[in-house]
Amino acid sequence: MLTAHTQAVLLLTAHFPGTQAGDSSPLTNTEWAEFACWLKDHDQRPEDLLAADFAGYLDGWSHKKITLERLDSLLARGSALAMALEKWQRAGIWVITRSDINYPKLLKKKLGQKAPPVFFGSGNSRLLNQAGIAMVGSRRSTEQDLRYSRELGACCAGAAYAVVSGGAQGVDESAMLGALDVDGTAVGILAKELLRSANSTKYRRHLIAGNLALVSPFNPEASFNAGNAMQRNKYIYCMAQAAISVHSGTSGGTWNGVRENLKHGWVPMWIKPTQDPEAGNALLVKEGGHWLLDKPSEIDFAGLVQPASVPKPSGELMSLAQSAVPANGDRLEAANISLQAASELPENDALAVKCGASSQTQSATGAGLKVPDPWQWALEAASLPLYEYFLRILKYQAAAPKTIEELQVLPQLAKVHKAQLQAWVKKAAKDGHIDEVSLEGKTVCYQWNESRNLNLL
Numbered sequence: 001m002l003t004a005h006t007q008a009v010l011l012l013t014a015h016f017p018g019t020q021a022g023d024s025s026p027l028t029n030t031e032w033a034e035f036a037c038w039l040k041d042h043d044q045r046p047e048d049l050l051a052a053d054f055a056g057y058l059d060g061w062s063h064k065k066i067t068l069e070r071l072d073s074l075l076a077r078g079s080a081l082a083m084a085l086e087k088w089q090r091a092g093i094w095v096i097t098r099s100d101i102n103y104p105k106l107l108k109k110k111l112g113q114k115a116p117p118v119f120f121g122s123g124n125s126r127l128l129n130q131a132g133i134a135m136v137g138s139r140r141s142t143e144q145d146l147r148y149s150r151e152l153g154a155c156c157a158g159a160a161y162a163v164v165s166g167g168a169q170g171v172d173e174s175a176m177l178g179a180l181d182v183d184g185t186a187v188g189i190l191a192k193e194l195l196r197s198a199n200s201t202k203y204r205r206h207l208i209a210g211n212l213a214l215v216s217p218f219n220p221e222a223s224f225n226a227g228n229a230m231q232r233n234k235y236i237y238c239m240a241q242a243a244i245s246v247h248s249g250t251s252g253g254t255w256n257g258v259r260e261n262l263k264h265g266w267v268p269m270w271i272k273p274t275q276d277p278e279a280g281n282a283l284l285v286k287e288g289g290h291w292l293l294d295k296p297s298e299i300d301f302a303g304l305v306q307p308a309s310v311p312k313p314s315g316e317l318m319s320l321a322q323s324a325v326p327a328n329g330d331r332l333e334a335a336n337i338s339l340q341a342a343s344e345l346p347e348n349d350a351l352a353v354k355c356g357a358s359s360q361t362q363s364a365t366g367a368g369l370k371v372p373d374p375w376q377w378a379l380e381a382a383s384l385p386l387y388e389y390f391l392r393i394l395k396y397q398a399a400a401p402k403t404i405e406e407l408q409v410l411p412q413l414a415k416v417h418k419a420q421l422q423a424w425v426k427k428a429a430k431d432g433h434i435d436e437v438s439l440e441g442k443t444v445c446y447q448w449n450e451s452r453n454l455n456l457l
Contacts, residue, residue, distance in 0.1 A: 008046035009097045013117045015219040016080040024073035031066055033113035049075055091195055092122050093220050104128045110238040110266050116217035122198035123207040123214055127187050132162035134240035137171025138254050141247045149246050150178035152296040157184020159301035164240040171246045180206045187213045189236050191229040194220040233257035237266045242304040244270045250280040262288040270304055290417045298427055303419030390424050391433055394448050401437050401445035
């Protein structure tokens with residue numbers, strides 16, 4: 001049974017089936033925010049307007065678009081609301097407003113009055129306040145990206161985070177199903193056809209089991225609308241603690257959504273490396289995203305979750321790492337930057353540029369190491385996976401023990417997010433490339449183990 005408050009909010013803001021041309025339009029999010037604030041400031045509640053003489057509660061209200069006539073027309077839709085609710089509730093659809101305990105708290109915190117007044121949903125509404133990682137991507141992703149997304153969702157669930165996505169075919173759906181496959185949890189924020197999705201066989205058992213929540217701020221029977229999809233995108237990011245984009249073009253919903261998140265700084269934005277020359281992934285990193293490890297099993301999901309107020313990176317993961325992602329022509333172009341610098345320096349000094357040390361420091365910390373030709377290194381680095389490039393840096397910079405903090409200030413690593421650096425160091429230690437050592441029994445350092453890496457790099 002809906003409360004009077006929820007009924008009033010639905011009457012004023014929701015679209016119902018059977019709307020005719022000429023009917024009054026429900027209040028938009030912006031209009032509702034303005035009207036709701038006025039009601040609060042005048043000690044009025046939305047449910048007060050259900051009274052027959054509601055105009056008496058609005059003494060002093062004047063607005064060019066939100067007229068008393070429009071409000072009266074919207075509040076008179078009781079029959080339409082009753083018929084719609086009967087149909088939706090039979091299908092297991094529930095309704096929550098901003099005053100309900102299960103309304104997403106993060107959404108209200110990040111968007112304030114711009115948060116939608118109503119969510120329709122199916123499944124476990126408590127999941128809307130569970131810690132989650134947003135996962136998004138283009139509908140036209142490759143099979144490889146879809147497999148990656150499914151594995152990513154499963155690993156996310158293993159780290160006790162819910163997958164938050166838009167539920168669209170492609171990356172969104174694959175990530176959600178990956179989490180659900182391993183009895184994890186997921187939240188799908190839909191822009192269309194909530195009613196249909198809630199009854200689909202691929203989701204129904206998960207909804208019943210309480211592992212899934214499907215929600216939409218739009219009419220549960222609404223068909224696709226580009227405006228709704230764009231509006232929905234911000235809710236995906238604002239209901240999560242961090243976000244991952246698996247694949248993006250250079251236009252469209254994923255591209256615009258990621259850029260909007262980067263602009264507002266709602267959550268840290270992580271981008272999967274890709275070899276697709278037409279992808280916009282590298283451009284999104286230039287705009288402030290962080291490169292993500294390309295193996296889901298190696299990702300430290302807790303490390304992805306950082307306050308949205310952390311300083312944004314300049315856009316490059318490291319000086320040569322950017323070149324490891326786009327097409328070969330772009331890689332060579334980036335390598336040429338290093339080659340140009342190398343050609344103007346003696347060999348040892350050129351190597352120091354790559355390693356972030358002077359030739360004097362190099363001789364002190366890299367004694368006994370075979371120094372590669374700088375030109376060859378620049379060419380190889382341009383095609384190395386990011387983790388392998390990181391190991392190459394360790395080989396020449398961690399011959400003597402280094403702390404995480406000392407590694408982080410190296411020129412090639414200074415732009416790497418600390419959580420990403422820690423994840424790589426942890427993997428390198430696990431793989432036996434570096435040893436963990438303690439100095440003076442307190443400071444934890446890491447040192448390259450040359451004896452176990454004779455044939456590496």
